[in-house]
Amino acid sequence: MSTSADYYEILGITRDAAGEEVRRAYRRLAIKWHPDQNPDNPDAEGKFKQCAEAYEVLSDPERRAVYDRHGHAGLRGRAGHDFNSMHVEDIFSMFNDIFGGQSGGGGGRRQRGPARGYDLETVVEITLEEVLEGCEREIPFKRLEVCTLCKGSGAKPGSKPIECSTCGGQGQVAQNGLGGLFRMVTTCPVCQGRRHIIKDKCGECSGQGRMSVQRKLSVKIPRGISDSQVVRVAGEGEPPPPQMSPDGTGVRGDLHIVVRVAEDERFERQGSDLITALEVSFADAALGGSVSIETLDGVSETDLDAGTQHGELFRLDGKGVPDLRTGQRGDLVVVVHVMVPRRLSNKQRELITALRDAERPAPPPKDSSRKNAAGKDSSSKDSSGKAAGKGGFGKATKKEDSSAKSPGFWGKVKDSFGT
Numbered sequence: 001m002s003t004s005a006d007y008y009e010i011l012g013i014t015r016d017a018a019g020e021e022v023r024r025a026y027r028r029l030a031i032k033w034h035p036d037q038n039p040d041n042p043d044a045e046g047k048f049k050q051c052a053e054a055y056e057v058l059s060d061p062e063r064r065a066v067y068d069r070h071g072h073a074g075l076r077g078r079a080g081h082d083f084n085s086m087h088v089e090d091i092f093s094m095f096n097d098i099f100g101g102q103s104g105g106g107g108g109r110r111q112r113g114p115a116r117g118y119d120l121e122t123v124v125e126i127t128l129e130e131v132l133e134g135c136e137r138e139i140p141f142k143r144l145e146v147c148t149l150c151k152g153s154g155a156k157p158g159s160k161p162i163e164c165s166t167c168g169g170q171g172q173v174a175q176n177g178l179g180g181l182f183r184m185v186t187t188c189p190v191c192q193g194r195r196h197i198i199k200d201k202c203g204e205c206s207g208q209g210r211m212s213v214q215r216k217l218s219v220k221i222p223r224g225i226s227d228s229q230v231v232r233v234a235g236e237g238e239p240p241p242p243q244m245s246p247d248g249t250g251v252r253g254d255l256h257i258v259v260r261v262a263e264d265e266r267f268e269r270q271g272s273d274l275i276t277a278l279e280v281s282f283a284d285a286a287l288g289g290s291v292s293i294e295t296l297d298g299v300s301e302t303d304l305d306a307g308t309q310h311g312e313l314f315r316l317d318g319k320g321v322p323d324l325r326t327g328q329r330g331d332l333v334v335v336v337h338v339m340v341p342r343r344l345s346n347k348q349r350e351l352i353t354a355l356r357d358a359e360r361p362a363p364p365p366k367d368s369s370r371k372n373a374a375g376k377d378s379s380s381k382d383s384s385g386k387a388a389g390k391g392g393f394g395k396a397t398k399k400e401d402s403s404a405k406s407p408g409f410w411g412k413v414k415d416s417f418g419t
């Protein structure tokens with residue numbers, strides 16, 4: 001998956017850095033972080049790939065402008081190469097022109113089997129409701145295709161590429177690359193590993209043999225998918241690059257669609273369970289009764305027990321989101337939040353004062369000790385408080401009935417998940 005770090009910071013350049021400066025910065029860092037150069041640094045490959053991603057965006061005026069205005073979010077839906085899935089040598093090969101053919105392993109990985117094109121990555125954002133049902137999305141993206149005019153050769157129709165004399169049509173030459181830092185066999189600097197030289201360039205692709213083509217694909221996002229999971233569409237990436245296979249024969253890369261699930265203010269997701277807070281008045285909590293709970297499927301009516309405590313949980317079975325594999329829905333965990341009114345009408349004040357008076361024990365007789373008097377009728381309530389004794393709010397300074405206490409609100413939520 002692509003990085004969320006700032007592309008300018010990755011390349012160590014200012015936001016007004018011009019094309020050549022971007023190129024130089026990338027070249028320097030790609031050499032610095034080349035995994036061959038950092039055999040003992042497991043982070044090197046990741047940094048190397050990050051630099052390639054930053055360079056791909058900042059070297060393309062159109063994508064750079066979008067990034068400048070909207071950041072990473074702006075680039076969602078504009079497919080780039082999935083560098084994380086690419087081999088280091090393929091990345092070197094892809095930006096071969098920057099390294100002047102002096103990079104290691106250029107001309108494409110020499111591999112067994114047919115040449116394979118690069119993978120692309122794009123991002124799609126869906127809602128929690130779409131996680132519930134699954135959905136289908138139109139995914140627009142650009143990818144390189146074999147030029148239809150020259151069929152990938154890069155030569156003007158009627159003309160033909162001629163064999164490169166520098167490398168004898170091998171695409172590689174024996175050379176001391178970058179002061180001997182890299183392997184000796186390097187991409188031919190004259191033909192860039194293509195083994196041929198084009199005298200008369202194709203007007204359609206400027207001799208590249210490839211052209212950028214806009215494509216749109218309808219993709220099914222399965223129900224139950226989680227944030228950051230990837231839907232892979234096989235064979236919708238690019239054809240093999242020209243230095244591996246000029247006419248594009250071989251295996252196409254894949255398209256990786258990174259699914260981002262938008263935050264939903266109402267629900268917190270934990271696997272296939274959802275958590276929601278239910279605000280109830282003190283009166284409803286004390287008396288019980290019917291309450292409305294917002295679920296992903298709409299409003300659900302349920303009965304609240306009389307005497308429900310702040311922080312208490314209950315589950316609505318099957319009102320969570322489906323499990324990606326089994327399709328079985330999790331639960332909706334409802335956390336009760338007893339609300340204390342911030343302002344009271346005169347009538348409310350009167351009633352609550354009467355309630356307090358009713359709860360207050362009779363004033364102690366003068367000769368009796370205070371200890372025995374406090375909170376006597378609250379002790380019967382305490383016996384039902386299962387949570388008693390677990391890190392509550394009540395301390396010695398408070399009246400005894402407050403020590404019946406509940407553990408912290410979120411503490412209880414956590415407990416319910418055994419975390």
Ligand SMILES: [Zn+2]
Nearest residue numbers: 147150202205
């Ligand atoms: Zn062409």
Ligand SMILES: [Zn+2]
Nearest residue numbers: 164167188191
């Ligand atoms: Zn050559």
